[in-house]
Amino acid sequence: MGEPTLDLESLANHRGSSFGALDGVAQPTTEQFENLIWHALREIAPERPIWVEDESMMIGRVKIPDALYDQMRTARLYFVDMPKADRAARLVVDYGARDKTTLAEAILRIQKRMGPQHCRQALEALDAGDLRSVALITLGYYDKAYLRGTSSRSPDRITTIPVRASELRTLATQLKDDVTT
Incomplete structure (x- = not known):
């Protein structure tokens, strides 16, 4: 559809449930996850809306950064x-x-x-x-x-x-x- 998305589950290598780690791919550290998010957001024009799937604060064992999570909760x-x-x-x-x-x-x-x-x-x-x-x-x-x-x-x-x-x-x-x- 050409719309900017932030695929947190893909960046976390986890589908966000008890079944999420079944692909056998290791998750990044929380610091690596934050860097991956930053790089993904950097590629999106700031005036464009970003589509993000609703997630809990933790995706597997990595934590969504507080500022992003807070923004997701109010969006x-x-x-x-x-x-x-x-x-x-x-x-x-x-x-x-x-x-x-x-x-x-x-x-x-x-x-x-x-x-x-x-x-x-x-x-x-x-x-x-x-x-x-x-x-x-x-x-x-x-x-x-x-x-x-x-x-x-x-x-x-x-x-x-x-x-x-x-x-x-x-x-x-x-x-x-x-x-x-």
Whole structure:
């Protein structure tokens, strides 16, 4: 779409969840991460809006710099509300080729927050090869955590946009037009 983005997960070599480190690529140190962010921002014209995925303060074991994180917390948030089934299908594509042991370890890392019943159900689904169910169960945990994180933000700065996976390109065009007008 030609819009400037700051891909923090890519710079951190981590997808920002218990499953984020599954690619086997080492994360930079926090200092290296900050330098990577600085170099990425330096390439963007200062008058242009920058698109950044909403993240928690930590991405894996690296910390988003306070000034950037604070700015992200006060910036307008476009909450792309995609149906769970669409998101689950995307997760199966993104993570489905991973070995079961690695996926099970990622599920076990969030067991305490996910709850023992949901953890057991996810592990049973994984053992049965039902990756769609694994994705749906873990999305329940991640959705609650994300909504908790957005609850501290000013409601007038959040725009919720219901969208299907098949409509994402159209949505991107609409958001670009909304921000630049």
